[in-house]
Amino acid sequence: MLQFSRKVEYGLIALKHFAIGPRGAIFTAKEISDEYNIPYDLLAKVLQKLARAGVLVSLHGVRGGYTLRMKPEEISLATIIDIIDNEKPLITACGCEDTECCERFDICTIREPLGKIQREINTFFQNVTLQKIL
Amino acid sequence: MLQFSRKVEYGLIALKHFAIGPRGAIFTAKEISDEYNIPYDLLAKVLQKLARAGVLVSLHGVRGGYTLRMKPEEISLATIIDIIDNEKPLITACGCEDTECCERFDICTIREPLGKIQREINTFFQNVTLQKIL
DNA sequence: CATAAATACGACTGTATAAGTCCGATTTTT
DNA sequence: AAAAATCGGACTTATACAGTCGTATTTATG
Structure with a gap:
């Protein structure tokens, strides 16, 4: 569906909460889940991964x-997605470089062009920092 | 998973097949599904939508x-996704503009910043034409 | 030192959506 | 009339995401 996962959204909400709060402030998973109406268990795992x-x-x-x-200016959207979803911001299915992950690897005519788009999206997400989301 | 659907990929493969073939050439769904090893029924529907x-x-x-x-230069990636998946290239869940689609609409702190990113992605996909994928 | 409050983490379940299949109808050439 | 194609709805299956649960560990504090 070409959409951020909820976990990534929850992570962004939490990270923004830290970023706009007092410098060095400590927040518990419960506080954040209460404040933004996010399922506690799920948010807890996201924070654990970020930690x-x-x-x-x-x-x-x-x-x-x-x-x-x-x-905040050191944390990119690309990094956050990578950490929380265990994957690079991936647009194309054939992002992988070997024949294992796509049965029509060698006959696929859109793999290379989409790869280029992929790289452009990656660069874009790398340049969007938490700072810019505040 | 932030990825194109298979239908969109199948659509792109097919469109590219038309674009690189002789001008005005006619291809059947079967020919294309055979050539690229794509499930016939699924490809047929995609082509129907594009038609x-x-x-x-x-x-x-x-x-x-x-x-x-x-x-080819008139067909954008944004258009293709819109046609095949019945949706705009959507990155943020809160892409909608009303309170119905997100329970924390009014308390969400990332809706606006992500909306901006959304618009940038949209513009990007509108500018990627089939011509550029050849 | 016992308790409470917090993180840590794996395993499990439920659910929504995507992917794929099937069937019958219609159109058009030969 | 038959064959080859699009058309389109209904259905099934597979998979990934979202969410839940249970238990262990850590640490401040009365």
């Missing part, structure tokens, strides 16, 4: 939560 | 088939 990837810092235990580690 | 939308001309009966009506 594992080094975008957020996680603080365990009572009075724990998350805080932003990277600067 | 209904005026991109192709359909010719009934024996020795019928399809031929290109519009020029």
Whole structure:
């Protein structure tokens, strides 16, 4: 459907919450899920992924939560999608480079042209930073 | 998954087949589905949609088939997606303009920024013509 | 030191949408 | 009349996404 996944949207909402809040502020997954009406469990996993990837810092235990580690201008949309959905912002099915992922790999006439479009989209998403979404 | 649907890919392959073939040449759905190993029924529907939308001309009966009506430089990726998937190239879920399609419409902080990105993507896809995919 | 509040994470289920199939109707050439 | 093609609705199947659940771990604090 050529659309961001909900997880990515939830991640963006959360990241923006950190970015517009007081610098270094700590928020819990519960606070954010309450504030934006996002399913807690799902948001929790998204934040965990962002933490594992080094975008957020996680603080365990009572009075724990998350805080932003990277600067908003260092976090690109491409990175966020990559972290949360485990994939590059992918437009074309034949984004892969081998014959395994597409049965008509060698006879496909649109693979190369779409690859070019792919790269342009990638570059675009790399240049859209969290800073620009505030 | 932020990816073109197979139908759109099949449509692109078919359109390119027309575009690189002899000018005014007629091809049947079967010929194309055989040549590119695309499920016949599915491709047939895609071609029907493209014909209904005026991109192709359909010719009934024996020795019928399809031929290109519009020029490759007049057919944009945006148009093709719109015709085949019945939707605009949509990146953001909150692409709609009313409160019905998103439960957190009024509290969502990323709707506007993503809307801007949406419009940029749209413009990009409108500027990618079939001509450029040849 | 026990409890509560938080993250961590894998496994599972439900659901919506895409992908593909099937069937019958219609059109048109030969 | 028969064959070859488009037309289009209804149906089934497959898959990926969204969401849920259970349990373990960490840590501040009374």
